[in-house]
Amino acid sequence: MARLESNIPLAAQIAEQLRRRIASGEFPVGTKLPTEFQLAQDFGVSRNSVREGVRALVHTGMVRARAGDGTYVTAADALTPALRRRTTTERAVHVEEVRRLLEREGARLAALRATPEQRAALRDAQEARLAARSGAEYMAADLTFHHVLLEASGNPLLCDLYRGTGGIEESVHRVTPTDTTYERFAARRGELDAAHEAVVNAVETGDEEAAARAALHSVLLSEALPSVEPSAEPGADPVR
Structure with missing residues (x-):
């Protein structure tokens, strides 16, 4: 009792x-x-x-x-839902700026602190991203990649802040096409894959500055991708 x-x-x-x-x-x-x-x-x-x-x-x-x-x-702490409520009323540009800071610092710390198991998990997540053959597979692998990266920072508060601001979820949901249009998206995501590969390489070699640069680059690339148009006409290309 x-x-x-x-x-x-x-x-x-x-x-x-x-x-x-x-x-x-x-x-x-x-x-x-x-x-x-x-x-x-x-x-x-x-x-x-x-x-x-x-x-x-x-x-x-x-x-x-x-x-x-x-x-x-629905949340492991009270901070995450409080931040989510705040981000719904904040300007999108401000939310994006905070996410960039968190991801960049998370990658830098991961290069310094990641355990061998976390480095292996990050590599596995990247391989799963590259092997994805559907929108659902890509989304799951990409979310795993970023969650593993932030957890490897060794800073639980940073992880909570990242989750509270929506992390990468909003971006992934915004730009990942449905399975019927995924092939067109996959043919154009080479630069984004290369940026994620650079993050993994920097974490594996312990290069904190390279990890921070690569993480920021990957976020900026993701933000620059056009949103998926859920109401697109049949046959239309949702990724311009």
Whole structure:
């Protein structure tokens, strides 16, 4: 049974303990929290106290209640949803500038700190990018590449900031064509692939300045790609 203090409101204590358990990975993002009944038994409190505690986490954006289904974890901390809310009201150019800074510094630190396992994972992600034969495969590999790169920085706060500002997700979703038009996109992405290869090479050799330059170059190239037109007429080329 979880231990609660007597001088702090129960709902606040429950919210804090659940926040810590989510942050520790006990309840990963995407998973469903135990039921109110199960949590009430765990904490030794009423279901009303659990409901209030969970509601506090809903307000932070860490969890989301689905009517008739349960409550799901949507973020590992309160920072990520707070930043996401801010980026939706901020000018796009300001968000892009922050992402460039984070990616560039993340790559520089990765060149200094990446473990052999992380270097291997980054190389594997790049190979998967090159081998992608559909929009879905390319998107998954590219997201993995950038997540591995930032994790290799060894700075968890930098990773949280990166995720909170949308990371590379928005860019990947914006420019990756559907599978029916992917071949035309793949034929034109050579410079982007080369920029990612330069990032991997710099991280593998520990060249922090080269890693920073290559990462910034890859982001700028991605930003320069035209958006996919979801309503394009059949046969139209969505990548101009």
